[in-house]
Structures are given as structure tokens and as C-alpha cells.
Amino acid sequence: MADSLANDIIGAENHLRSERSDFEAMWREVAAQNDPLSPFNGTGDTSVANRGRLAKQFNSRPSLTLQRAASAATSLLVPPGSKWHGLKPVDEELVDNQEATNYCESMRRLLFSWRYDPKANFQGAFGPAYRELMNYGTPCVHIEERFGGDAPFLYRFVPLSQVVFSVDETGVEDTVYRKFAMTAKQMAQKFGESKLSQAAKRALDDPKLRGEKHFDAIHAVYPKTSDKSRFAYDSVYIDVDGKKVMQEGGTYEMPYLMSSFGRVDDHLPYGYAPGLLALAAIKGAHHAKRLFLRAAEKAVDPVMGVSDEHEGTININAGSLVRGAFNRQGRQLIGPIAMGGNPNLGNDTFEMFSADIDACYGMDLFAAVMNKPDMTATEVLSIMEERNNFLSPTFENQEAMLGRCIAREISIVNRKAENGEIDLPPMPDVLRDGEGIDLEFTSPLAQLRKAKQAQANMQAGRAVGELAQFNPAVSDTVDWDELAYQAGDAFGASPTIWADKKVVAATREARAQDAQRQQQLEQQSQQAEQVAKIAPAMKMMEEGA
Incomplete structure (x- = not known):
């Protein structure tokens, strides 16, 4: 049975890998041009192989653009040091319920503290994943449920070269096969010596091989095959070479998280990416840089021409003496040959291709705000709207992936709380x-989506303000408090800067009472002044009487 299951998994993995062979060919080409250390360039991982790959790169601009684009994606979706999502009651009537709000905020703080625990490796997993998103279009992160005193979960970046998958009818991954290398020592640590194949056991017994020799393993996760299983997915590890099942179990949620930059085929869960779109420009940039370097070399160290009249040895080193460089008439017999090249044209061509690369990766939009830091709020909102129109269709897929990530995190900590491993705040009865x-989501990308509405609100507020110059009563038609809240929300202001609505109402009531008392005092003062003015007249009238 075990051997049969191992063979089935190996066959399924091979089938899914063959289905995406066209994509793999494109990914290898992108890797060769823009990602020299990618596994798509070959299986070798020695320093010699790495130097060979790097030697093929004639300029670093495309790789730097890729890294900047990946950093921009990280800053948009999961910016370090920022709480990029919140929790709220599903029932909108409970949004202002203090007990429900406190619970949601407590859970959010706990999730972020566990997520950014150094042992959890969140940034170390999602950073490289977004790099693959921008280059190949498909990121992959594995969330492992941890047991013991460490962080509740561990995040691992999984290279696209290792993993193949298929999706359900909603487009979400439900079957994953990850093929990766493990040493015999690692296999024994994870599965136990008794679960190893004979070849792995022999390597484990050899001190020279136990930590050096690698064996291919496959981790298969797919919908459960038995209705009796308490898990939603089966989880199986096999030794490929030995065709042996090393671990068979299950998982409550899909531990592998994936998404796509943009799919082109409903049958396959892969698609296009900025790296694929920029491939032609990257090739052009490499070629232009190579030509520019050749032209510059000729200009700096030109080819020398020597007259037939010259006799002797030519020494063109700095400060050297060259005998016979001039004839008796003073004519120079040695000199550089003018090749007629134009290095500046090569550099201009390189910059043209580089601009195309920046555009493919969306860097021109990211630079729009940075190049004009003194913009007004309206200009900022306009730029934000433009960026939102470009980025939202793509990055909403990444938010869906993050949503599945957070759902798995919450499920893991709830299970651990039930088992007494961790403490969670008690959920209020109203929830x-x-x-x-x-x-x-409260990430910068979420703020971009609010920019259009915020811009319309601010324009409407300014229009009402101008109309109020002619009729002040028109200002009463606008809820200025709500306008302020929405503007702050669009700019990403912290919720803690806003005073509690009850406090605001009490402050305004106190201010109104103070104004009323002041008005009464002024009226009393005016009455006293009037009495003081008529007092002499009243006195004269009394005396006359």
C-alpha cells in the first residue's frame, strides 16, 4: 500500500510538472537573464556554477529593478513595522461596541507579535516570495504549525521550481506537490530512522554522507481521501528514490499559500509576470550595455596604427619612451585609429531599455510621489488613485493569499488555546x-483603494465651503466629522489620533454651555450698563417727585 501510494504521488507530481513545461521554459529564460542564482538555471549549487551564471550578466540594472519591485510589493502589502491588517466584528452593529473592539484589537496584537517573532521567519519567507511574484508570477509560502515553546507557526519560502499545484473550482490551491532535497540526517530528524529507505539508512550510518548526500523527497497535500479522517487534507512525505512513504498524516488547512500575478489559462494556475513582460527589454539592455562597454573600451584604449616607416619596439605604457615615433620631418608614425563609434548612443539605448524595464515592473508609478515630495493633499490623492488603478487588480490576488494565511494562523492559535498551549483573550458573548x-486590511494598498472616494469627498467639501460664502446655512448639509474621519482613513492615519466620539460630543456640549454662560454674562453686563446709565435720571425723577 505504501509503495503504491508513493508511486501514485510520484506520477501525479510528474504529470503536473509536464503540464507546465511551457511555463518552465519561459521561467528558465527569465532566470538566465535576470535571476542568475535561481534554481531555474540548473540544479548545480556550487560556487563555480554561481560564478558562471553571474558572469553572463552584463549589467545589474534589471536585477536591481526586480529587487526594488519586490520591496515595493512588500511595502504595499506587508510593510515591516506596520500593522497591515485589522480585525472587526462581522456584525456592523457591533463596530462601536467597546467589548468587541477591545477583543479584536487584542487578537490583532497577539497575531502580529507571533508573526514577527524572529523564530517565525515571516519576513524571511514573504520577501523572497514577492521577488518570485514579480519575476515569475507565482509566489509560494509554507506555514508549518509548530509545537512546544516556540512561535505557534513557522513560515518558509518555497521556490516555484520545487512546487507544482492545482486549484479547485474557485481558483484556490487544493493540491500541492513539493519536490525538494533532504540529507539523510534531516530525514532521520523529521521522520525517524525507521522510516528511511535502505539507501538513506546507509548514508546515515556513513559519517561522511549523513550530512552531505541529498535525497529527493516529495511533500504531497491534497483533499482527504477518507471520510473518517478528522483532517481536511491528507499530508504525505515520500522518499522519491526509495519510493517509500516516510510520513502519512493530515492537516486542517492547506499549509501552502500561493497566488498568481495574472493567469492566462483557466486550466493552469500560472500566468504572466513583470519579469516575463520585461524579458525583451532586459535582453536589449544586456546587449546595449555590452555594445556600450566595447565602444567605451575602444575610446579609452583605442587601436593603434603604425606607419610602415616606423622601426623599433612600441611601448604604450604611461611615461614610456618610444623611439622612432616621429620621422625626420616631424610626422607622427604611431597614433590611435579613429573608429567612428559613438559610445553615447550606446548609453542612450541602454537607458531606453532600462526605462522599459522600470515601466514593466511599475517602478515609474512608485517614483511619481518620491520625485515630488512637496505635493498637496489633492495631488497625493490623485497619484494614489492612479497607482490604485494599476496595482489593485494584481495585488488583490495577493491580499486573498494573505487572507488565507491569517485564517490558518487564527485556526492554529485557536487549536493551541483549546489544548492549553497558549492563552487567548476570551471572546465576548456578543461575538x-x-x-x-x-x-x-489596513495596508498601504488598502489605503490606495480609498483614495478615489477620499478625493471626491474633499472636492465636495471644498465646493460646499465656497458655496457657504454666499449662504452659510449650506454648511449644515455636510457631516464634517465623517468627512474628517474618511480623509484620515484614506491617508492611513492611526485610529488612536481620533478622540472618542462620546468625548467629542461631551467637549462640544461643554463648549456650548460655556458659550451660553458667556452669553448670559454678557447680557447681564449689558443690562448692568444700561441700569447704570439710567440710574442718574431715575434719581433725578425721584428727587423731583
Whole structure:
């Protein structure tokens, strides 16, 4: 049975890998031009092989652009040091419920503290994943449920070259095969010596091989095959060479998270990426840089021409003496040959291709704000709207991936709380009896989506302000508090800067009472002045009487 299962998994992995062979060919070409250390360039991982790959790169601009684009994606979706999502009650009537709000905020703080625990490796996993997103279009991250005193979960970046997968009818991954290398020592640590194949056991017994010799393993995760299983997915590890099942179990959620930059085929879960779109420009940039370097070399160290009249040895080193360089008439017999090349044209061509590369990766939009830091709020909102129109269709797929990530995190910590491994704040009855909690993204990308509405609100507010010059009563038609809240939300202001609405109402009521008392005092003062003015007249009238 075990051997049969291992053979089935090996066959399924091979089938899915053959289905994406066209994509693999494109990815290898992108890797050769723009990602020299990618596994798509070959299986060799020695320093000699790496030097050979790097030697093929004539300029670093495309690789730097890729790295900047990956950093921009990270800053848009999961900016370090920022709480890029929140939790809120599903029932909108509970949004202002203090007990529900406190619970959601407590859970959010706990999730971020565990997520950014150094042992969890969140940034170390998602950073490289977004690099592959921008180059190949498909990132992959594995979330492992940890046991013991460490962080509740461990994040691992999984190179696209290792993993093949298929999706369900909603387009979400439900079957994953990850083929990767493990040493005999690693296999024994994870699965136990008794689960190893004979070849792995022999390597384990050899001190020279136990930590050096690698064996191919496959981790297969797919919908459960038995209705009796308490898990949603089967999880199986096999030794490919030995065709042996090393571990057979299950998982409550899909531990592998994937997405796509943009799919082109409903049958396959892969698609295009900025790296694929920029491939022609990257090739052109490499060629232009190579030509520019050749032209510059000829200009700096030109080819020398020597007259037939010259006799002797030519020494063109600095400060050297060259005998016979001039004839008796003073004519120079040695000199550089003018090749007629134009190095500046080569550099201009290189910059043209580089601009195309920046455009493919969207860097021109990211530079728009940085190049004009003194913009007004309206100009910033306009740029934000433009960036949103370009980025949202693509990066909303990445938010869906993050949503599945957060759902798995919450499921893991809830299970650990039930087992007594960790402590969670008690869920209020209003949430437990209601619809529970929901996810709300507060990342810079989420702010971009709000820019259009915020811009319209601010324009409407300015228009009302201008109309109020002619009729002040028109200002009463606008809820200025809500306008301020929405503007702050669009700019990403921290919720803590806003005073509590009850406090605001109390402050305004106190201000109104102070104004009323002041008005009463002024009225009393005016009455006193009037009495003081008529007092002499009243006195004269009394005396006359």
C-alpha cells in the first residue's frame, strides 16, 4: 500500500510538472537573464556554477529593478513595522461596541507579535516570495504549525521550481506537490530512522554522507481521501528514490499559500509576470550595455596604427619612451585609429531599455510621489488613485493569499488555546453569539483603494465651503466629522489620533454651555450698563417727585 501510494504521488507530481513545461521554459529564460542564482538555471549549487551564471550578466540594472519591485510589493502589502491588517466584528452593529473592539484589537496584537517573532521567519519567507511574484508570477509560502515553546507557526519560502499545484473550482490551491532535497540526517530528524529507505539508512550510518548526500523527497497535500479522517487534507512525505512513504498524516488547512500575478489559462494556475513582460527589454539592455562597454573600451584604449616607416619596439605604457615615433620631418608614425563609434548612443539605448524595464515592473508609478515630495493633499490623492488603478487588480490576488494565511494562523492559535498551549483573550458573548470576526486590511494598498472616494469627498467639501460664502446655512448639509474621519482613513492615519466620539460630543456640549454662560454674562453686563446709565435720571425723577 505504501509503495503504491508513493508511486501514485510520484506520477501525479510528474504529470503536473509536464503540464507546465511551457511555463518552465519561459521561467528558465527569465532566470538566465535576470535571476542568475535561481534554481531555474540548473540544479548545480556550487560556487563555480554561481560564478558562471553571474558572469553572463552584463549589467545589474534589471536585477536591481526586480529587487526594488519586490520591496515595493512588500511595502504595499506587508510593510515591516506596520500593522497591515485589522480585525472587526462581522456584525456592523457591533463596530462601536467597546467589548468587541477591545477583543479584536487584542487578537490583532497577539497575531502580529507571533508573526514577527524572529523564530517565525515571516519576513524571511514573504520577501523572497514577492521577488518570485514579480519575476515569475507565482509566489509560494509554507506555514508549518509548530509545537512546544516556540512561535505557534513557522513560515518558509518555497521556490516555484520545487512546487507544482492545482486549484479547485474557485481558483484556490487544493493540491500541492513539493519536490525538494533532504540529507539523510534531516530525514532521520523529521521522520525517524525507521522510516528511511535502505539507501538513506546507509548514508546515515556513513559519517561522511549523513550530512552531505541529498535525497529527493516529495511533500504531497491534497483533499482527504477518507471520510473518517478528522483532517481536511491528507499530508504525505515520500522518499522519491526509495519510493517509500516516510510520513502519512493530515492537516486542517492547506499549509501552502500561493497566488498568481495574472493567469492566462483557466486550466493552469500560472500566468504572466513583470519579469516575463520585461524579458525583451532586459535582453536589449544586456546587449546595449555590452555594445556600450566595447565602444567605451575602444575610446579609452583605442587601436593603434603604425606607419610602415616606423622601426623599433612600441611601448604604450604611461611615461614610456618610444623611439622612432616621429620621422625626420616631424610626422607622427604611431597614433590611435579613429573608429567612428559613438559610445553615447550606446548609453542612450541602454537607458531606453532600462526605462522599459522600470515601466514593466511599475517602478515609474512608485517614483511619481518620491520625485515630488512637496505635493498637496489633492495631488497625493490623485497619484494614489492612479497607482490604485494599476496595482489593485494584481495585488488583490495577493491580499486573498494573505487572507488565507491569517485564517490558518487564527485556526492554529485557536487549536493551541483549546489544548492549553497558549492563552487567548476570551471572546465576548456578543461575538460568540453573533457572526464572529472578520478581516480588514489596513495596508498601504488598502489605503490606495480609498483614495478615489477620499478625493471626491474633499472636492465636495471644498465646493460646499465656497458655496457657504454666499449662504452659510449650506454648511449644515455636510457631516464634517465623517468627512474628517474618511480623509484620515484614506491617508492611513492611526485610529488612536481620533478622540472618542462620546468625548467629542461631551467637549462640544461643554463648549456650548460655556458659550451660553458667556452669553448670559454678557447680557447681564449689558443690562448692568444700561441700569447704570439710567440710574442718574431715575434719581433725578425721584428727587423731583
